[in-house]
Amino acid sequence: MNGSDTRTKLEEMAGGMVRSIKAGRNPKFVTLARKRSNIIFDPKTGYLKLGRAKEERDFVNVAQAKRFMQTVAVASKCHKFVSEGLHTTIRGLYYQLKYSLGDDVDENIFSEQAESNPLIEDIEVSLDTTRENLNLNANRKGVLAGNMKVMDRFGDEMIEIDCSKQGRSGWAIPSDVDNDIKFVDIKAKYAIVVEKDALWQRLNEDGFWKKENAILITPQGQAARGTRRLIRKLADAGLPIYVFTDSDAWGWYIYWTIKTGSINLAYIGGAVATPEARFIGVTMSDLDRYEFLNRLTMNSSEVDLKRAQEMLGYEWIKRSKPWVSELERMIKSHKKLEQDALQGPRLTFVDDYIKEKVRDGDFLP
Amino acid sequence: MNGSDTRTKLEEMAGGMVRSIKAGRNPKFVTLARKRSNIIFDPKTGYLKLGRAKEERDFVNVAQAKRFMQTVAVASKCHKFVSEGLHTTIRGLYYQLKYSLGDDVDENIFSEQAESNPLIEDIEVSLDTTRENLNLNANRKGVLAGNMKVMDRFGDEMIEIDCSKQGRSGWAIPSDVDNDIKFVDIKAKYAIVVEKDALWQRLNEDGFWKKENAILITPQGQAARGTRRLIRKLADAGLPIYVFTDSDAWGWYIYWTIKTGSINLAYIGGAVATPEARFIGVTMSDLDRYEFLNRLTMNSSEVDLKRAQEMLGYEWIKRSKPWVSELERMIKSHKKLEQDALQGPRLTFVDDYIKEKVRDGDFLP
Numbered sequence: 001m002n003g004s005d006t007r008t009k010l011e012e013m014a015g016g017m018v019r020s021i022k023a024g025r026n027p028k029f030v031t032l033a034r035k036r037s038n039i040i041f042d043p044k045t046g047y048l049k050l051g052r053a054k055e056e057r058d059f060v061n062v063a064q065a066k067r068f069m070q071t072v073a074v075a076s077k078c079h080k081f082v083s084e085g086l087h088t089t090i091r092g093l094y095y096q097l098k099y100s101l102g103d104d105v106d107e108n109i110f111s112e113q114a115e116s117n118p119l120i121e122d123i124e125v126s127l128d129t130t131r132e133n134l135n136l137n138a139n140r141k142g143v144l145a146g147n148m149k150v151m152d153r154f155g156d157e158m159i160e161i162d163c164s165k166q167g168r169s170g171w172a173i174p175s176d177v178d179n180d181i182k183f184v185d186i187k188a189k190y191a192i193v194v195e196k197d198a199l200w201q202r203l204n205e206d207g208f209w210k211k212e213n214a215i216l217i218t219p220q221g222q223a224a225r226g227t228r229r230l231i232r233k234l235a236d237a238g239l240p241i242y243v244f245t246d247s248d249a250w251g252w253y254i255y256w257t258i259k260t261g262s263i264n265l266a267y268i269g270g271a272v273a274t275p276e277a278r279f280i281g282v283t284m285s286d287l288d289r290y291e292f293l294n295r296l297t298m299n300s301s302e303v304d305l306k307r308a309q310e311m312l313g314y315e316w317i318k319r320s321k322p323w324v325s326e327l328e329r330m331i332k333s334h335k336k337l338e339q340d341a342l343q344g345p346r347l348t349f350v351d352d353y354i355k356e357k358v359r360d361g362d363f364l365p
Numbered sequence: 366m367n368g369s370d371t372r373t374k375l376e377e378m379a380g381g382m383v384r385s386i387k388a389g390r391n392p393k394f395v396t397l398a399r400k401r402s403n404i405i406f407d408p409k410t411g412y413l414k415l416g417r418a419k420e421e422r423d424f425v426n427v428a429q430a431k432r433f434m435q436t437v438a439v440a441s442k443c444h445k446f447v448s449e450g451l452h453t454t455i456r457g458l459y460y461q462l463k464y465s466l467g468d469d470v471d472e473n474i475f476s477e478q479a480e481s482n483p484l485i486e487d488i489e490v491s492l493d494t495t496r497e498n499l500n501l502n503a504n505r506k507g508v509l510a511g512n513m514k515v516m517d518r519f520g521d522e523m524i525e526i527d528c529s530k531q532g533r534s535g536w537a538i539p540s541d542v543d544n545d546i547k548f549v550d551i552k553a554k555y556a557i558v559v560e561k562d563a564l565w566q567r568l569n570e571d572g573f574w575k576k577e578n579a580i581l582i583t584p585q586g587q588a589a590r591g592t593r594r595l596i597r598k599l600a601d602a603g604l605p606i607y608v609f610t611d612s613d614a615w616g617w618y619i620y621w622t623i624k625t626g627s628i629n630l631a632y633i634g635g636a637v638a639t640p641e642a643r644f645i646g647v648t649m650s651d652l653d654r655y656e657f658l659n660r661l662t663m664n665s666s667e668v669d670l671k672r673a674q675e676m677l678g679y680e681w682i683k684r685s686k687p688w689v690s691e692l693e694r695m696i697k698s699h700k701k702l703e704q705d706a707l708q709g710p711r712l713t714f715v716d717d718y719i720k721e722k723v724r725d726g727d728f729l730p
Contacts, residue, residue, distance in 0.1 A: 081712070084712070086570065086713070087566065087567070087712075088563075088567060088708055088712050089563040089705070091703075091705045092563065092567070092705055092708040092712065095661055095705055095706050095708050096709060098660070098661055098709065099657060099661060099709030099710060137563065140562065143537055150532070150534075152532030152533055152534070154533065154572075155572050155575075159530050159531075159532045161530070161531065161532055161534070165526070166524075166526065166537075167515070167517030167518070167519045167524045167526060167539075167546075168517055168519065168539045169517070169526070169536060169537040169539050170537060171534060172508055172534040172535060172536075172537045173534070174533045174534050175566070176533075181533070197504070197505065198453075198454040198456065198457065198502065201452065201502055201505075201540070202453060202457070205451065205452055206451075207519075210520075292464060295463070295464070296460055296463055296464060338456075338460075340454070340457055340460055343453055343460050344461060344463065345464060347446070347449070347451045347452075347453050347457065347461075348451070
């Protein structure tokens with residue numbers, strides 16, 4: 001699936017509507033429902049995805065005609081962007097829709113962006129594609145360093161970016177890591193995803209990825225779509241994926257989002273989930289392994305405790321003894337632990353922590 | 366001023382204290398006060414800086430002894446980081462301070478990070494240096510593309526990064542743009558700072574910086590210290606600096622922070638302020654120049670209106686007729702304008718907008 005396939009699909013969708021009209025039938029738009037009750041966790045694949053419930057939109061239906069027309073307007077703009085080979089954002093799309101009606105029309109086709117956003121998702125689902133293939137960039141965030149190269153198209157040129165020659169900065173992970181971009185010469189034993197940019201900088205300065213032959217990634221907090229997709233692609237390339245976050249509600253959320261996907265992105269589930277990912281730490285059980293950490297804990301917040309309780313109710317966590325033990329330990333002790341605390345004894349301790357855990361295969365599932 | 370000068374200064378500070386003690390005098394720590402009343406706008410230089418009010422900390426003073434001791438502890442850790450040539454964050458520093466007391470001491474030297482943070486600023490001011498020179502990384506954010514090269518030290522190597530060969534990603538601007546890093550072959554007519562990454566990506570895709578021979582920067586919202594410092598350095602290299610934001614409270618704040626510095630960073634004023642910067646848009650007067658924008662405005666929020674009113678009270682804005690007119694126009698019309706709206710007629714319109722404004726010298730001061 002890529003951008004040019006998507007162009008063809010948009011044309012087929014429009015063609016189907018035209019045929020319906022010519023044949024005197026009512027043109028319809030069909031997509032999978034994205035409501036909560038249609039989001040399921042698939043234990044076989046290990047990620048969140050949509051179920052089979054459908055949503056239809058009829059042109060000849062007073063309640064649905066406006067949304068039908070809006071959906072067609074969005075699809076038509078996306079077709080234009082893909083044909084021009086130019087990218088924008090869902091906000092840029094909204095302004096084009098608002099502009100194109102001109103001054104002569106009394107009613108705006110869209111009065112706010114909250115109306116156009118869900119229609120883009122409808123089209124993604126209906127055509128089994130992604131926003132990136134519709135030339136709509138999402139927010140990007142996250143950097144990478146390691147022994148791999150990026151071949152990126154820029155204008156008419158293909159540019160080679162060596163991710164081992166990006167100094168203190170690292171390579172900034174883009175929104176779209178599929179179209180007109182390739183990852184080559186991936187020479188690494190594993191990829192490690194570090195929640196905080198501060199720790200990524202620490203490890204990068206030590207040349208951790210060079211010494212360990214690892215791909216060092218930070219999503220800079222919650223992973224953006226592009227970063228999740230890149231992690232999926234590195235797993236497809238055969239690399240084990242280890243995730244390293246705080247031991248708190250936010251850190252766990254970051255991990256589970258990378259691993260199983262998220263409710264919001266369940267509609268593109270498999271493309272952005274990496275069920276093979278493993279959790280390297282920090283863990284509450286690190287308090288037994290590294291004695292000094294006991295004086296570097298923090299009090300867990302109400303949010304942490306509530307989240308831990310909620311997570312204990314999830315099917316895929318219930319089945320994992322080590323996770324249940326982690327969560328119960330936080331709830332009992334009211335303590336949490338940050339990955340930054342590993343810098344306590346010396347700044348380079350965090351390097352050794354990861355090396356030891358990888359060596360011992362000491363991960364949570 | 367750089368990291369190794371700072372090491373010497375830390376040693377001189379400690380040496381002075383030791384000499385005081387040996388001579389039977391009370392060791393003192395002196396810094397400039399950072400309270401609001403000591404932050405002044407200097408109309409001659411055009412930026413916010415500290416006044417002359419001083420703050421002294423005495424070792425032999427019950428009220429000040431603890432903070433004195435804490436300040437020395439912070440300075441000692443920073444000296445260690447600089448000597449090792451390793452970097453961390455103010456959070457990493459906090460964990461080292463917490464760790465180093467060990468289990469035997471009843472009272473923690475620091476019970477939370479809010480205690481250590483201001484002491485770092487005290488030391489920056491007292492030694493007339495910056496956090497970056499103390500090997501403490503700040504949050505980083507912002508990317509750059511254009512005809513210039515970065516020479517960055519990585520381990521024992523100097524690495525050359527060509528900012529014209531970074532594809533869709535751009536070069537990620539680091540926290541420290543002074544130590545062990547150089548900018549060479551800056552071949553550009555001007556630098557343009559674009560508030561939103563989405564617009565940066567739009568312009569980068571069009572090869573705007575290549576066609577216009579400009580340095581294209583986005584701070585990705587409010588500019589981080591590293592990005593502000595880099596803008597200052599590009600101005601020092603002789604480039605005109607143009608800032609391109611939304612026409613609203615947040616956009617104006619981003620501009621004025623780049624131009625005059627900010628209250629929070631007044632203590633390093635000159636290092637991060639670029640009074641030469643000019644505001645390219647979007648402006649309320651664009652509504653006259655580009656008719657279509659009138660149907661793409663948004664309603665200004667309470668925050669926008671309140672902020673506009675506040676800004677009208679500032680000395681440096683009062684003196685500027687065009688700014689007064691911008692602010693009054695928003696207040697009267699209750700409208701605001703986003704830079705994204707320039708994509709309305711076509712995605713590449715934003716390129717032409719900047720080119721026309723630069724050609725005509727149509728800037729606000």
